[in-house]
Amino acid sequence: MNPYQAPLTDMRFLLEQVFDAPNTWAQLPEIAEMVDIDTANAILEEAAKISSELIHPLNRTGDEQGVLHQDNQVITPDGYKAVYEQYSQGGWIGLCGDPEFGGMGMPKMLGILVDEMAYSACNAFTLYGSLTAGAALCINAHGSEALKQAYLPKLYSGEWAGAMDMTEPQAGSDLRNIRTRALPQDDGSYAITGSKIFITGGDHDLTENVIHLVLAKLPDSKGISLFLVPKISVNTDGSLANANGVSVGSIEHKMGLKGSATCVMNFDNAQGFLIGEPNRGLVCMFTMMNYERLAIGIQGLGSAQAAYQMAADYAKERNQGVAAGGSPTGSESDPIIVHGDVRRMLLTIRAMTEAGRALSVFTGQQLDLAKYAQDEVKAKAARYVGLLTPVAKAFLTDRGLDATIMAQQVFGGHGYIRETGIEQLVRDTRIAQIYEGTNGIQAIDFLGRKVTGDNLAALNEFVADLKAQMRAFTHVDAVKVAAVCARLDALVIVAESINEHKVAQPALINACAVDFLDAFGYTLYGFYWLAMVDKVADHEDKVFAEQKAYLAKFYFDKLLPKADYHIAQVRAGDATTMAMPAEFF
Template structure:
């Protein structure tokens, strides 16, 4: 299966739906359309020619642990060196440390390409960008001087070390200890599990950001601090110093992403340095975690695009049966399966979910960019609130979509989809982790309802719905009037549903957990409907202006129509389901689950 970056659709989203050049100018980053397209074209070439050929091999060969050092699959190290020397590692890094400072809206397209080409390969570089964010915002001048430049360039990699055997989602149970030393450093002791890229042979050094407790720390999450713990200490000039007391104790044997090393790390009095204030580690880590959750959403999108491409190629080539309307290819002994309605249903589901999620990712990236780069503090603050609302939806909804679209890819291939040689089953295995790590999708749903909606009484959600209603009411294309009415109706239903959720959760805290997953899913489907309406109006305007790309824009109108008629009704089903309430979940006695 060959991956090819969806350049034209990315250009449509960037330039025609969201006007990326104006967005860049607002950030003080004067990137015109020609420059942005050049970046995407070069990125597509790198993803397709350098990274994609590693995907199958990485899955089959996996990683191995030799004498305490992880060896990545053949070809990964050479590809990573190209990734660094071509400057891809520094896309989003701060300018003062050698980065390019590109907006997330632009870099997200390249990162999606990498994830579609080989998710395992992308995982090694993904957390480094989050480490840069955390260190740039919270690190001391000395730590920035000694580590940031090499992290930004990609010469060194970063990790995020939270999880312990007894402490997954519940970080209050964390036991890793940090003992202060007389020279301002700390000795870190404990074990961390599920550490992506915890050891590898791609970079000379790995900089771990580790959550640990000081001796006098208060109990619970209020007593967690963040520490920088390098594999090799840095010299003052940014070179490699002494080997630190952190080792990879084991590699996890996993269902998917087998080319990415998932490590057990043992810290045995390793030397580390405090990042940010003592006992404020969770707040510092969330700087990194929000970026990681956005990136995981992109992982789901990349997998979805790859699965759609594979399914479409197969449906055009595979001959089975005749069309119900009569032979479509009378010169052949059967018709290609793309003529069959159920195959069309699966392909259109893949297409509209993938392309819709690409727009949602850009919408969220716009908020992330303004949060960090807008000139006005009030714009930054408003964008930060918008990003906080959208991040759990992006992480959970896009990864649920990735798994669904990958599963449809297997279904499109029939029995061949279940066999390794076609590559579809790998996508399904690889995508499964995206619904679990960086906070399971159930945790994302709890975050959305408990912290983001209940947290401000639904104010940010109301502002978002008002904005989307303004878009929908502003649609003046007569042929889209039916879709616009449907979107407006669903947005009003979403507003009313959120009020019901607020009331229910205030009366009974069990309702928070009972409604959250369905509420997030409903939110995702309504958001995509609004974005598809915007895309459809953009396409209709281009056709009315006499665009030469008639087929492309007509396909957008057909896809929007399919989404409105066949997928948007899912939002109503999720709304009905959550009204079942907590009682339907909690009233059964635990002993009565099985007899």
Template sequence: MSDYKAPVRDMKFVLNEVLAADRLLATMPGTEEVNEELINSVLEEAGKVAASLLAPLNRSGDEEGCQFSDGKVTTPSGFRDAYRTFAQGGWIGLAGDPAYGGQGMPKMLAVCFEEMIMAANSSLALYAVLSAGASLALARHGNEELKQAYLPRLYDGSWSATMCLTEPHAGTDLGIIKTKAAPQADGSYQVTGTKIFITGGEHDLTDNIIHLVLAKLPDAPAGPKGISLFLVPKFLPDANGEPGERNNLGCGSIEHKMGIKGSATCVMNFDGATGYLVGEVNKGLACMFTMMNYERLTIGLQGLGLGDASYQTAAAYARERTQGRAATGPVAPEQSADPLLVHPDVRRMLLTMRANTEGARALAMYVGSQLDVAYFHPDEQARTRASKLVALLTPIAKTAFTDKGFEACVLGQQVLGGHGYVREWGQEQHVRDARIAQIYEGANGIQALDLMGRKVVHDRDALLDVLVDEIRDYIKAEQNGRASPFIATLSKALDCLVSTTQWIRDASAENPNEVGAASVAYLELMTLILYLYMWSRMVSTASEALEKGASDKDFYTAKIQLGCYFLDRLMPRYKALAEEIKAGSDVVMAMDAAMF
């Protein structure tokens, strides 16, 4: 059984060499002190934390799970001490506002850290990343009194946070939630209702739990325009800011799940609980989207991280396990059989896992860099452009990383054969833990529909044009460069995307079902193009490093060879996806409902 090792070398390559993070960060107030030396130091230390503190508890946490009794949740053995050590290291506030105790690190660095901890122990990591996401929403939309009272405790990890959206009858359609908030004379609100699937709603890791709750005022407009956001603490802070009186809320039960068993998934009941408005009345969904979009990228990183963890185990196994002989003759004649790596299909599985993982990792850091520009850059035009890219890329990142991550977990299990199906090697846990990432924080089908409908067909902000223009500019600059075969295919695929997009826009004007029928295939098409864009940049950078006599020749050579695998074996699927889309919606909608 192999242990998780954080991919620090690859992260350094993408951040420092491909994206030139230090040059970008030096141009923006708030990040100008984050240089390559600091980036490398954070990555190395984060890798140690993930591998030595979180990973050792992954399997035991899954086997023990969370326990529920008398309204209280007990997390698996070791989780509490590990979480407190983790928090004391400042990791929960890594990207937090320094004015309230955060570390102020850029998002492009935080995404690397979140991938590591999700790969090492998704269950334990979820408690931390939810606190980070809630802190972001509070920092952006809360008043000064709330920020002073809650942000320092969230950043230092002594308190944690949740987001409470889903109700028994309302999942994707939040406009029909029933939770109510009644105004009180002192400016607070009494929140009443039931929320389900609340990650970390109750646990024993922290002294207090802060719930960000969507609810409606008595006179609120119908639908999503009538939703407000409230901060509802488990314990109301006393005069000294310490946890005081218990609020009128509690955990009714926890779910028994397929995976992430060390993460408590709770039914939360609010019975006139005291809450405080975050942002403006009836603008709560917009405020919550700050946290939701943060978490969507983070959950994408869960899929990415678990896929990489599965690859590490599968690759180690394939190097050592001997079965059969190579088709071209024995490569280990002194043994009774050759290692699994001699077999082309085993290599196909491993290369597919790794090519998608490393493409996703580069895209994640790229999205992180755009989030940094959108928040820190001094030029308003640059901030606006980056914000558009983030809006377009967020549903793609969440869906692509989790779909491909789950695929990688299944492939990794397959490499091990029967050993992948039993607990010893951890592959079956990876499969179970990764599966939820395609469902929560917006099911992947909904993400695809959001991309196709809001961000492309009905888009008024020309979001897609921003991305297409950037890639076209890159193609012009690099067409005679080191990655010319990649550029040629990227150019053709981009033209295909543009023409396919226009076909959908035209067809949906006559038949609205074309949007939903095309959405998943369209997101996959965009994923391939974005991954190829990243691979083109990585191959070009790696080729340049080799030309300059880089000492780490194996790393750069492997990067180029892996990029060629993606180009030749995975990228051709873009043509089939375009054909699938243009087959139209009629065949999807033809069967009568009674026949299902």
């Protein structure tokens, strides 16, 4: 099997041509100062190299060995620590971090491409750095100046790692019920006591310290506040002091992601520091959550890309049967890529993955604009980030699982045995549909808050924007534009109807949300395929341009129509979903 090879041509094409990074960056002085397209391309090339050569070799052994919990310590698989050090020293963890505190200040639309490569190479390893970058983002956005100075440089450098401590046994999707308490201390800090479960990277041996962002309640308060709780306390000069009251209760044994430590964390009068305002912890945590939700979408995308490569390589090498109508080479046995059903699976994975990459770069671009642009450009980008984050998280991860399952099917019986590695991808990527808010929760956030929450203002703005762009395309087929527009209109109509009935039928949003999100996703990918076709016409790599044309045709022929099924589901409403009494289940 060939090792992972990053799809650099496609990444550059999206960055430069489809989403015009040079022009975007030119308008953002803070970005323009740090990066131009040549630097960006050099970063992509280096990330590709590191992903293939450094990170990917950890993937299989990490799955076989798993994480150990012994003598109250969590030990990562062989090789993780050495690679993590190299990765940190390369500046990859602080890639998009604030330069004031040692980050490299790179734009997110570049960073998510780097993330995708790392996730393709190894899901489990990449989470540690991703959570660290997310924690740093949250501290930078909401922490005091003192906290920023004490913690950010060490997080960006990778010397310390970050973790996100939200879930408790009785409080998963519904965080109102958390019981972890924070008692104010005379020195202005808080004593944190409670237990958290499912804490990714809650402890490990990759770094000398782990910085926990912990949700807890102040005395006599129902509100939730956010606290920074280091595993090892930190002196004012930044050096390490004593162990804090933070310990690992156990680690979970999971379906996959075995190289990633999922910990039960116990806080016993641990010293913590308030981040943001009291009782506003969820708002602060959402800075991290939105970042992580996109990152988890990228996990799904990276898995899909890796799955595609493995399955396509296999399909070109494995001979079974001859092509229907006779072998094209007159051979007694052809590679299975000649078979229509194998092609159907591979084309589906690839057409979905390449459109998914467009969605991820676009969302990254909007994050950059929301952070670095001014006035209305900034405000509009923030609206788009709000609208698209749940879509990117849910749709990229749902299609990520589909992709790994289809790729496994291409391998036949060889896909079920551990040796070929594809079954590991299925197991590793499955969690992405669940954590950081299940995909059901994402869909309810999308339809309930982002679409109908503002009476379709953001959706209408976004749809109008897509239509205006399509009118400006010069290399696309008008019939395909009409096909996308028809679905966009249908989406707006069902969204209007739900908005109208949401008070009288309170279950409507919850019952229809997943189908609405799926319908939106398939429609949006239609738009991205048109955008790619429009921009690829002048591409210097003619094979690349031809591939895009073939994939776009397949997408419009076979995949866009899935939107209609999901729209029909939404139209059918919630009546039959809600009717059966609970005790009949």
